[in-house]
Structure formats: C-alpha cells, structure tokens
Amino acid sequence: MASLETWIGLRYLRAKKRNGFMSFITLISIIGIALGVTALIVVLSVMNGFQKEIRGQMLSASPHAEIGFQDQGGREQWQQLRKVVAGKPEVLADAPYVEGQALLANTGQVRGVKLRGIDPAEEKKVVDYWKDMPSGSFDDLKADDFDIILGAGVADSLGVVIGGKVTVIAPEGNVTPAGVVPRLKQFRVVGIVKTGLLETDNTLALTHIKDAQTFYRLGEGVTGIRLKLAHPQQAPSFTSDLLNPEQLKTMWVRDWTFENRTYFQAVELERRMMSIILMLIIAVAVFNLVASLVMAVTEKQADIAILRTIGMAPGSVMKIFMVQGAVAGFFGTVLGVVVGVVAGINVGGIVAFFENLLGVSLVQSQVMFLDQLPSDVKIEDVLIIAAISLFLSFIATLYPSWRASKIQPAEALRYE
Structure with missing residues (x-):
C-alpha cells in the first residue's frame, strides 16, 4: 500500500x-x-x-590480420610464417600475397593502384568479395598469363572492359646506359571486383601471385600471409600476443584495424x-x-x-x-x-x-x-x-x- x-x-x-x-x-x-x-x-x-x-x-574485403618479415631478404622463407600461426584455433585460413604500388595507364588515363598478387584458390579462403564479382572470377587469373582484375572504380576511371589491355608501370625502373627508364608490362583485364568499400574499389588491382613476383622481381618471395580469424573483433588482442619478443625483431604483424584506426x-x-x-x-x-x-x-x-x-x-x-x-x-x-x-x-x-x-x-x-x-x-x-x-x-x-x-x-x- x-x-x-x-x-x-x-x-x-x-x-x-x-x-x-x-x-x-x-x-x-x-x-x-x-x-x-x-x-x-x-x-x-x-x-x-x-x-x-x-x-x-571492411571485414569482407580485408584480411583479418597479416604477418610478414621485416627484412626483404627473408621473404623467400615465407613458409616460416605459416609455422607461426599453425595450430592456432583462432586462425581459420591463411594465404600468401605480394603487394606493391603501381601505375595503370590506358588511353591517356593514369591511375595509381595497389597491385596485389594472390593465389586464387587460397585467397578465396580469407576474403569474401570474390563471391559477388560483377564480371569474371578469381579463377580467371592464370600464372604467367599476366591477367589482372580491377576494382570497379579503377576500371571506370581507365575506361577498360573485360578482355581489354592496361599498361602497368612499376615504381622502380630499368637501369640502362641511357639512364633509368620505366619498367612497363601489359596486363589483360579478366575481371571486375566490387568490394563495397569506395576507397578499396578505387585503388585495388589483383593479379596472379606468380606474375606479381615476376613483375616486382621477388623470385619466390612474398610480402606476407593474410589470415582469416574465427573472431575478427578480437583481432587486435590476437595479433598483440601472436609474436614473442624474439620474433618481433624479424617479423611484423598487424590486424584489420591498422589501416582503419583513424x-x-x-x-x-x-x-x-x-x-x-x-x-x-x-x-x-x-x-x-x-x-x-x-x-x-x-x-x-x-x-x-x-x-x-x-x-x-x-x-x-x-x-x-x-x-x-x-x-x-x-x-x-x-x-x-x-x-x-x-x-x-x-x-x-x-x-x-x-x-x-x-x-x-x-x-x-x-x-x-x-x-x-x-x-x-x-x-x-x-x-x-x-x-x-x-x-x-x-x-x-x-x-x-x-x-x-x-x-x-x-x-x-x-x-x-
């Protein structure tokens, strides 16, 4: 009451x-x-x-984490990176990749991109955007054919279509008696990808990892391996504990929030x-x-x-x-x-x-x-x-x- x-x-x-x-x-x-x-x-x-x-x-278009060697000389030993994450229940899949800056040119248009070399079969395990590509597929990337898949924004700005050619210009040129000349290579467009992120679609270009290694003269080396985690929201805590102090001297690791922290x-x-x-x-x-x-x-x-x-x-x-x-x-x-x-x-x-x-x-x-x-x-x-x-x-x-x-x-x- x-x-x-x-x-x-x-x-x-x-x-x-x-x-x-x-x-x-x-x-x-x-x-x-x-x-x-x-x-x-x-x-x-x-x-x-x-x-x-x-x-x-972001999580569908980006790996949940990446790991690589600090020294470029160790890149050919990239299988050691897989040993670091082997047996970790948090890691669902991993895939090697090569990444570098490049310029794409076509009919007078030039566009700066991140050229990424991937193994199509393994890359499918760490990203999801390959499932809904407007044109082509990852399987169209064949080793030694110098094929390329472009982000939708890149393709639109260059005015290229499936089957067309684009000229890829490497940041390092060839040294000749006449001086340094640009290093060029023509790639055939075999696909268009739309990740859902405007910035990524405007800067992304994919090729086969073997072709990227040839283009950047890496031999059998790679930039690193990309990881797919069972709990991507916990990626920062996972990466902070992944490497011991001794490994941190030769390796680096970062999670998906690294580029998007700001x-x-x-x-x-x-x-x-x-x-x-x-x-x-x-x-x-x-x-x-x-x-x-x-x-x-x-x-x-x-x-x-x-x-x-x-x-x-x-x-x-x-x-x-x-x-x-x-x-x-x-x-x-x-x-x-x-x-x-x-x-x-x-x-x-x-x-x-x-x-x-x-x-x-x-x-x-x-x-x-x-x-x-x-x-x-x-x-x-x-x-x-x-x-x-x-x-x-x-x-x-x-x-x-x-x-x-x-x-x-x-x-x-x-x-x-």
Missing part, C-alpha cells in the same frame, strides 16, 4: 481547474524528456548501424560528442521539470502549511514533491525508451517512407553501398540512456522538494 506522501504526490500530478497550467507544464516536461531519450536512442542506433555495416564491409577513432569521437549534444535535450526538459515543481511548491504553500501543522515532518513534505518529480521523469523516460526503440528498429523504413513521400534521397547508395539507413539498437545504450534520464530527473526534484520542506506554516497561512 502506498504511503501518504506517495499518494499526495501522485494526486498533485492530476490536473484540476486551479492548477491546470502547472499540470500542463509538467506534461510538457514529460514530453520533453521523452523526445530527448527518443532522439538519443535513434541517433546512437543509426551510428551503431553505420559502424556495423562499414565494419562488415576512421574508427573519428566515429567514436563523433558518437561521444553527439551523445553529449543530445543529452542537453534531456537536460532542458529536466529544467522544465524543475520549473514545474517550483510552481507546484509555490501553489501548494497553504497545503504544505496545513500538513506541517497537523504534524507532518519536513522530510515527508520533501518526499511528496520528490515523488511528483520522479514519477514525471519515470513516465517521460519510459515513453522515450519505448518510442526510441521502436523508431530505432524501424528507422530504415521510416526514412524510406519520407524519401518516397518527398522525392529526395537521404542515403547515397552509390557512395555508401547501402540501400537504406542502417540501425543497430544496443540494449546497453538504451539502459545507459534510461539510467541517465532517471538520474537527472531525480536530481531535478531535490531543490524544489528541499524548498517545500523549509516552508514555515505561520508564514504560509498569514495571507490565506
């Missing part, structure tokens, strides 16, 4: 003719808290969704700043709650004086208005959580509806490779947001409640 203070606090939330405006202000505070909580949940869910989608695209740091910073900005919406609504409670205390001075006269303690008076404010904050938070979770889960459909209604496109699929706005509602985010909202609502009740407990009955009833 509710205590007297709780019952009175709940009664004060009901609108009557005398205090209709005050109750209206309380309603506005509840709606404000709900809007703040909703906005925070939806925005964080969308940011989580983008991060999840882009992370998934991106994820920027996203995390943006996420934190957006959370702080949107939290101010809740803070504004909480200030409205403070104002409504102060008005309630002012209006109820006579009631408070009577309660004090019949023996109610100051602490009990304080509890009445704390209950009133806490209940308002609770309803605002619950309403915001419900609406926020529902909107967060369905934000893609909601945005698509307004896109069709207004005839505008908010998600640029050709840039982000996404058909609709992604969303990932995380229960931990929802719980944290709800806890902060309830905490701020509770803090908002302290000053008005304390002020109510300090009202003197004689002063309050003097003009009644």
Whole structure:
C-alpha cells in the first residue's frame, strides 16, 4: 500500500481547474524528456548501424590480420610464417600475397593502384568479395598469363572492359646506359571486383601471385600471409600476443584495424560528442521539470502549511514533491525508451517512407553501398540512456522538494 506522501504526490500530478497550467507544464516536461531519450536512442542506433555495416564491409574485403618479415631478404622463407600461426584455433585460413604500388595507364588515363598478387584458390579462403564479382572470377587469373582484375572504380576511371589491355608501370625502373627508364608490362583485364568499400574499389588491382613476383622481381618471395580469424573483433588482442619478443625483431604483424584506426577513432569521437549534444535535450526538459515543481511548491504553500501543522515532518513534505518529480521523469523516460526503440528498429523504413513521400534521397547508395539507413539498437545504450534520464530527473526534484520542506506554516497561512 502506498504511503501518504506517495499518494499526495501522485494526486498533485492530476490536473484540476486551479492548477491546470502547472499540470500542463509538467506534461510538457514529460514530453520533453521523452523526445530527448527518443532522439538519443535513434541517433546512437543509426551510428551503431553505420559502424556495423562499414565494419562488415571492411571485414569482407580485408584480411583479418597479416604477418610478414621485416627484412626483404627473408621473404623467400615465407613458409616460416605459416609455422607461426599453425595450430592456432583462432586462425581459420591463411594465404600468401605480394603487394606493391603501381601505375595503370590506358588511353591517356593514369591511375595509381595497389597491385596485389594472390593465389586464387587460397585467397578465396580469407576474403569474401570474390563471391559477388560483377564480371569474371578469381579463377580467371592464370600464372604467367599476366591477367589482372580491377576494382570497379579503377576500371571506370581507365575506361577498360573485360578482355581489354592496361599498361602497368612499376615504381622502380630499368637501369640502362641511357639512364633509368620505366619498367612497363601489359596486363589483360579478366575481371571486375566490387568490394563495397569506395576507397578499396578505387585503388585495388589483383593479379596472379606468380606474375606479381615476376613483375616486382621477388623470385619466390612474398610480402606476407593474410589470415582469416574465427573472431575478427578480437583481432587486435590476437595479433598483440601472436609474436614473442624474439620474433618481433624479424617479423611484423598487424590486424584489420591498422589501416582503419583513424576512421574508427573519428566515429567514436563523433558518437561521444553527439551523445553529449543530445543529452542537453534531456537536460532542458529536466529544467522544465524543475520549473514545474517550483510552481507546484509555490501553489501548494497553504497545503504544505496545513500538513506541517497537523504534524507532518519536513522530510515527508520533501518526499511528496520528490515523488511528483520522479514519477514525471519515470513516465517521460519510459515513453522515450519505448518510442526510441521502436523508431530505432524501424528507422530504415521510416526514412524510406519520407524519401518516397518527398522525392529526395537521404542515403547515397552509390557512395555508401547501402540501400537504406542502417540501425543497430544496443540494449546497453538504451539502459545507459534510461539510467541517465532517471538520474537527472531525480536530481531535478531535490531543490524544489528541499524548498517545500523549509516552508514555515505561520508564514504560509498569514495571507490565506
């Protein structure tokens, strides 16, 4: 059974003719808290969704980890690298590769690329984008044929099609009596690949590992081996413990976050700043709650004086208005959580509806490779947001409640 203070606090939330405006202000505070909580949940869910989608695209287009020799002279001993990861349950597959910078030229167009030599059969085990190539396949790369597969952006910029030729220019030239001349080789285009990452599609070129070794004059050497892990999210911790101090003198290892660390740091910073900005919406609504409670205390001075006269303690008076404010904050938070979770889960459909209604496109699929706005509602985010909202609502009740407990009955009833 509710205590007297709780019952009175709940009664004060009901609108009557005398205090209709005050109750209206309380309603506005509840709606404000709900809007703040909703906005925070939806925005964080969308940011989580983008991060999840882009992370998934990165993991499908990139190896989860790489390992190689510090000294170029040790590259021909690359089978030793496989011994380092052999027997590791975290490693599902590995594949050797050769990688270097190159220029591609065709009909007057020149494009800088990362030329990667792969073993088609083994490369399929560590990446996934080969499954949905627009044209050709990894199996079209044949040793000693100097075939090449281009990223979609590279192919478009050079204006090449399947069966066409591109000239590949190595960064190191040939030394002749006349000086250093560029080292060129024509490759035949046998495939187009689209990884889902704009930067990768604009810089990637694949050839057979044997042809890359010939082109870069590596003999039987490779740049390193690429690894596919059972738990790619744990790649940083796995790579940090993979090599012992002695091995680190001759080998290097890095995970998939190495080239993308700046991106994820920027996203995390943006996420934190957006959370702080949107939290101010809740803070504004909480200030409205403070104002409504102060008005309630002012209006109820006579009631408070009577309660004090019949023996109610100051602490009990304080509890009445704390209950009133806490209940308002609770309803605002619950309403915001419900609406926020529902909107967060369905934000893609909601945005698509307004896109069709207004005839505008908010998600640029050709840039982000996404058909609709992604969303990932995380229960931990929802719980944290709800806890902060309830905490701020509770803090908002302290000053008005304390002020109510300090009202003197004689002063309050003097003009009644």
